[in-house]
Amino acid sequence: MEKILEKYWGYTSFRPKQREIIDSALAGRDTLAILPTGGGKSLCFQIPSLARPGIAIVVTPLISLMKDQVQNLKARGIKALAIYSGMTFHEIDVALDNAIYGDYKFLYVSPERLRTDIFLARVAKMEVNFIVVDEAHCISQWGYDFRPDYLLINELRNVVGGNVPFIALTATATERVAEDIMETLQFKEKNLLRSSFERPNLAYIVRECENKLGNVVKVCEDIPGSGIVYVRERKKAEEIAAFLRTQGVDADFYHAGVGKEMRSEKQDRWKKGDLRVMVATNAFGMGIDKPDVRFVCHIDLPESLESYFQEAGRAGRDGLSSKAVLLWNNTDLVRLKRIFQVSFPPLEYIADIYQKMFMYLGIAYGDGEGTTRKFNLIDFAKHFKLHSATAYYAIKYIELSGYWSVTEEIDNPSRIMFSVSRDDLYRIQLSDPGMDSFLKALMRIYPALFSHLVSIDEEYIAKVIRQSDKEVKRMLVELSRMRVIDYIPQSRSPLIFVNNERLTP
Structure with a gap:
């Protein structure tokens, strides 16, 4: 295994728990691995797949994540491809043929793809060595980011055969969630391998302050090297990046509203070190393989501890001294309490949103199954004079019940x-x-x-x-x-x- 690690990644030894997880998978055991953000989860399935004939099918929820991992593997000379919403039928057809006949090692797919009979029929023709479930907490109804389509993953056992091991990975799972993951994926035996979440090289700093902009400038001045500044609003990302530039900080902004090519260009500049600081919403960072991030600064409090731990953990992945700085004041607490209140709308409101959605889509009673439509939350909220945040959470709860699925904002063909x-x-x-x-x-x-x-x-x-x-x-x-x-x-x-x-x- 060390030879594969050195050949493709240039490392001579594994991090704690990585080798144990790899050995478990190669022994044919279904394996649930819980490693902290930056703990090298990807290697835990990439190494075993490279050591065995065949292709690994990797189920992951975010298109940006799968694109980034495929790009990284290709850069190392490893054949990988992805299928995601936004691809044409012809592109998907070619990708599936390549997965069957092209000696590829990794096929990344979103969980929604498992609904299609065409995909499952082609998987049956592949020599699959592992089924990988990334962000595995999404499969548990007790997880903080449950996604109903993840429940379809276990259907792959019927297609590829019972001898193909499952490797499930996550950075955030309580004991209850871990048990649920193994039960839902029908592990042959319980097999949980967990690494310590302690990051000795990462210092967590919490500052109560009214002048957040001044503190962000001080963070950028005091901590040399590459950094990320996280905010919750797109407009704020643009404004703070512009302000930092006036203070002599090499900064740019990133959020989901930026065009696809421009986002890619900004991300590449930052990864190469041509741009020092990225001011971004949570659209930035998932799957970003940049080891030398020296600081992550949060101007706004994240919506959950899981989100904070994941975002802060993008600093110091190379093991060198790094800092996670959280800036807060009483205004943040008031805002979080308000978000909490709108996050749990009453059942009557959720039922009303359900009917309003179908009115908005122009779908009659008894119709609509299998329908796909463009959806704009702001337009929907304006149309019915709704509070957009409350409507958003109602739509998410209905999605969790499996009635519909809403995609990320991506370039849809x-x-x-x-x-x-x-x-x-x-x-x-x-x-x-x-x-x-x-x-x-x-x-x-x-x-x-x-x-x-x-x-x-x-x-x-x-x-x-x-x-x-x-x-x-x-x-x-x-x-x-x-x-x-x-x-x-x-x-x-x-x-x-x-x-x-x-x-x-």
């Missing part, structure tokens, strides 16, 4: 699906020769259009039929107007996936 039968489509083709060739091209490029919403690439379609992008979009809009297809144009808006039909009050 256009999606289409036929809303008519094959017979009706044939009659439309006969009556409209102008659309006939376009419809044939769509069916040839995307064969699954009759069964589910498929991600499409208008530029690729335009090349195939030798038309302009503008003309392709015009024809898609026209087909949507004729109610021949459901067409969801490309956007950066989150999507809502409706899992069950609308229920009556």
